[in-house]
Amino acid sequence: MFSSLLVANRGEIACRIMRTARELGVRTVAVCSEADRSSLHTELADDVVEIGPAPAAQSYLDADAILGAVKRTGAEAVHPGYGFLSENADFARAVSESGAVWVGPRPETIEAVGDKRAARQLMSDAGVPVNDGGPAGDEDEALRIAGRIGFPIIVKAAAGGGGIGMQVVDEPEKLAGAFRAARDQAARFFGDGGILIERYLPDARHVELQVLGLGDGRIAVLGARACSVQRRYQKIIEESPSPGVSTALRERMTDAIRSGAAAIDYRGAGTFECLVSGEEFVFLEVNARLQVEHPVTEAITGIDIVAEQLRVAAGADPGFDPDAVVAAGHAVELRVYAEDPQRFLPRPGTITRWEEPEGEGIRVDTGVRAGDAVTPYYDPMIAKLIVHGGSRDAALARARTALAAFTIEGIHTNLPFLAEVLDDSRFCSGAYDTSLVSRMRG
């Protein structure tokens, strides 16, 4: 194992990665923007390097500034977290070329799956089912594809994620406008205006598999997560196992994704996202990095996914037996956002009071504490509440209690909305799909 790790991220995920690094006896280096000088992740680190002004483009997305910090501190490895530069193949390559260890999939893999069009082709070639549709170079091609597969369709940016540029189109007249808007947003946010058109499955559920390529040809699949509670195509609540997915379907998905991951010689942690409709599934995309919701998988398997990432990167043996992964009970993750709970609009501000729930089966991952300013520069997610119980009902009951004990004052948060979801009959039945939130707020 390397002796020091630079975490090229901020907020809760930087704190979470440093916690495991510390447990493994690895020295931690934080990077921060001017706006984050006194944030929690800088306090937890053994060493801190300020890399630039508040806007992410001038700090957390500034590869040269981060490479400078690696050099200056002599960090032996770099963990990118999620978002920011985590899926930037050039950055991954530059880290490796600088002599440091990149904690993530190989740059070639990041490149190959980073474009949804290419990922779709690779998985299809490996025998994994994919959705109807294809890449569209211009409005006419988009119309031709839509005409072939039928409306409604979904327009997606081929690069990037986070729901940016994503739009459902239900009639041909609206396609050109949606195509242009998606292309403009994709170009602005991801520097690549490539567009993918796919059939829209209104009743589909979002189910993803946690993959860990051990670097020796073995691919461990650590279970499925259900991620259908979403607003603006961003997840709010995730759970594992995925309710409503039969054992037979889960096994088919696991086998297909294991083959798909093996076909591209996947190394390290990654998430293979799928859409499930009835007993069918289609591959959606690969997130070639640690996923926000990885803690639900950790809760039911007892595997520390960050520790395994570090072991794979260091060429060490896994800390678990990949042939004997046992999932126990049920886990739910609730994402706490600094936003108004009605319209889900961002609400930056200063936290005046922060009291987290504690107790058996309860975990809170956060990067903030009382007194901190939540700034408009970064993502609105400020914490994750993860609860684990013997069954889904037990986990949900525990989640309700934990949520009621979570006190955040000074800023608006979606805590009241999370409580609403936990009391929603469709959510509680487990038979919900990605339309849940819009139905609740309809």
Place this chain on the structure above:
Amino acid sequence: MSEVRAEMAANVWKIVVADGDDVAVGDTIAILESMKMEIPVEAETAGTVAMAVEEGQSIQEGDLIATID
């Protein structure tokens, strides 16, 4: 005269209208960016607009964005 104020701390990403333009209710006059989200600012009254901010400017909750006369 009506004032258009910021609902939240944000960065002024784009100004869609020019000073002196006539706007109708519901017209987008500017687009803010906060927490990685684009938030359109709409005119709540009709009239002639005078912008109080520039593109790229950081604004706080309650700051004046424009007046509509």
